[in-house]
Amino acid sequence: MKKFISLIILVTILTAIFIGCGKSKKELKKDDQVLTYTFKLRKDAKWSNGDTVTAHDYEYAWKRVLNPDTAAEYAYQMYYIKGAEAYNTGSGSADEVGVKAVDDYTLEVQLESPTSYFLELTAFPCYFPVNKSVVEKDADWATKVDTYVSNGPFKMTEWNMKDSLVFVKNDNYYNKDKVKLDKLVMKMVTDETSAYATFKAGDFDMIDVVPTSEIEAGLKDGSFVKFDNLGTYFLVVNVTGENASDDVKKVLTDKKVRQALNLAIDRDSIVKNVTKGGQIPAHSYIPEGIPGADGKDFASKEYFKSSGDVAAAKKLLEEAGYKDGEGFPTITLLYNQEGAHGDIMQAVADMWKKNLGINVSLSQQEWKVFQQTRKDMKYQIARHGWVGDYVDPMTFLDMWTSTSPLNYAGFANEEYDNLVETAISETDTAKRDELMHKAEDILMDEMPALPIYYYTQVKGIQPYVKDVRVSPLGFIYFDKAYIDGK
Known part of the structure; x- marks a missing residue:
C-alpha cells in the first residue's frame, strides 16, 4: 500500500498549511473574574528533535511575538493578555506580560479584561510554541531543514526553494502509532491550470487550489471536494x-x-x-x-x-x-x-x-x-x-x-x-x-x-485519498489521512 501523499500547493497560500505545528493538550481552570487561565500540558509532547515541549517554550514564544524587535504583524492578536500591548508598543517590559511558566508543564495566563473567546484565540498560529533552545541558538532556524523543528505528526526533511517541501512521519510525535502516512511531498507552483493538469494526469494525489472553470465538473465527478x-x-x-x-x-x-x-x-x-x-x-x-x-x-x-x-x-x-x-x-x-x-x-x-x-x-x-x-x-x-x-x-x-x-x-x-x-x-x-x-x-x-x-474551499483530492481534514479556518490536517488500495 502506498503510504505517502504527493500534492501541489500554490505558493501564495503555503503559510496557511501548518503540517508540523501541533497543539498541546490542556486542562482549563478559570478564576471568578475570568481573567486567569491555567493550562496543563501533556507530558509526552516532544519536539521533532526529541526535546520535551514545555510551558517555558510557550512563554518564550508568546513574548517573542510581542517583542517589538520581532515586528510580528499579528502581535496585536495577543493584546488580550495583560501587559502585552504595552510591551509590544514600547511602554512596558516583557516581565510585565501576563504569561508565566509555573513549571515545565503549567502555563498561567492573565488577561487585561474578560475575553470569552480567548480559548479560540489560542488555536491561532501566533500562539503556537517554539523551541526556545533552538531559536536562541540560531536566529535563522526556521529557514533551514537541519534546524527547523516542529511538534506535530510530521517533520520536514527537505526544502527545495520554489520547488518542493518534503515531510515524513515524526517519530517523536506522541500519537505516532495513529499516523498512517510515512511521507508528504508538496510541490509549489504558481499556475493553478498547470497544477490541475498534473492532478488530472494522476501524477499528484491532491491540489490545494483548483481552476474555477473546472469546479462544476470536478464536484460532479467526485475528484473535487468542497469544504x-x-x-x-x-x-x-x-x-x-x-x-x-x-x-x-x-x-x-x-x-x-x-x-x-x-x-x-x-x-x-x-x-x-x-x-x-x-x-x-x-x-x-x-x-x-x-x-x-x-x-x-x-x-x-x-x-x-x-x-x-x-x-x-x-x-x-x-x-x-x-x-x-x-x-x-x-x-x-x-x-x-x-x-x-x-x-x-x-x-x-x-x-x-x-x-x-x-x-x-x-x-x-x-x-x-x-x-x-x-x-x-x-x-x-x-x-x-x-x-x-x-x-x-x-x-x-x-x-x-x-x-x-x-x-x-x-x-x-x-x-x-x-x-x-x-x-x-x-x-x-x-x-x-x-x-x-x-x-x-x-x-x-x-x-x-x-x-x-x-x-x-474546493480541493482536488483523488478518490483513493481518505480522511484529509480541512477546518473552516483553512488549516489542512493529514494526521488521520491515508491511501486506500494504491
Whole structure:
C-alpha cells in the first residue's frame, strides 16, 4: 500500500498549511473574574528533535511575538493578555506580560479584561510554541531543514526553494502509532491550470487550489471536494479618498455612493456564473457559520438582498448627485492577478456600468505589490477577503477599528470603536452579541467593505485519498489521512 501523499500547493497560500505545528493538550481552570487561565500540558509532547515541549517554550514564544524587535504583524492578536500591548508598543517590559511558566508543564495566563473567546484565540498560529533552545541558538532556524523543528505528526526533511517541501512521519510525535502516512511531498507552483493538469494526469494525489472553470465538473465527478470556509470575499473602499483626484475622492467619501455600488451587485449571478464553487451569496459582512447566543447563526440578519436592488441603487446615486451616472468619474477597481479575481471584477464592473451608468477601469497587480498598495491606501476600490482567525464574530469586526493595522479602508467611527471595545470584555453572551450586531449595523451602513460572497474551499483530492481534514479556518490536517488500495 502506498503510504505517502504527493500534492501541489500554490505558493501564495503555503503559510496557511501548518503540517508540523501541533497543539498541546490542556486542562482549563478559570478564576471568578475570568481573567486567569491555567493550562496543563501533556507530558509526552516532544519536539521533532526529541526535546520535551514545555510551558517555558510557550512563554518564550508568546513574548517573542510581542517583542517589538520581532515586528510580528499579528502581535496585536495577543493584546488580550495583560501587559502585552504595552510591551509590544514600547511602554512596558516583557516581565510585565501576563504569561508565566509555573513549571515545565503549567502555563498561567492573565488577561487585561474578560475575553470569552480567548480559548479560540489560542488555536491561532501566533500562539503556537517554539523551541526556545533552538531559536536562541540560531536566529535563522526556521529557514533551514537541519534546524527547523516542529511538534506535530510530521517533520520536514527537505526544502527545495520554489520547488518542493518534503515531510515524513515524526517519530517523536506522541500519537505516532495513529499516523498512517510515512511521507508528504508538496510541490509549489504558481499556475493553478498547470497544477490541475498534473492532478488530472494522476501524477499528484491532491491540489490545494483548483481552476474555477473546472469546479462544476470536478464536484460532479467526485475528484473535487468542497469544504466549509469561515470567510467573506469583499471589495474594500478607500473611504478617505487619499491619493485620488478630487472628483474621485468626492464619490469615495460619499456613503450614499458606496451604498449604491453595493446594491447594484447581483451576488447570485456571480456565484452561479463566475465562481461556481458553491459559494454563498453574501447578505452581510460577517459570514454564515458562527453560532449566536440565541441559537441562530450570527449572520441571520439580511442587510441587503443577495440579488441586489437596482432601483434602490439608482435612487441613492441620484441623491448623491449622479443621476444615471451623469458626471460620475471613472473609478479604478484593483485586484491581484493570481486566480480568477479578474473574472469577478469584470462582472462587478459590468453590473455597475449596466445598472448605474458608471465607468470602471480594471487594474491588476502581482500579489506582493497588490498587498502593499492596499496597505499604503494607494487605491480607490480593491478586491479583498478575510478568513476568520478564530470562530467568533470579533475576528471580522476588530479589523475595522480606527487603530487596526488591517483597516485598509481608512474607516474611522468612534461609536463603532466603542461598541467593539465593549464587546471584547462583555461576558454576557446575549449582550455581547447585541453589541457586535450594532457594530455590524454601522459597518453595513457606512460600507467601507462591500461583501460579495462567503467562501468555500474546493480541493482536488483523488478518490483513493481518505480522511484529509480541512477546518473552516483553512488549516489542512493529514494526521488521520491515508491511501486506500494504491
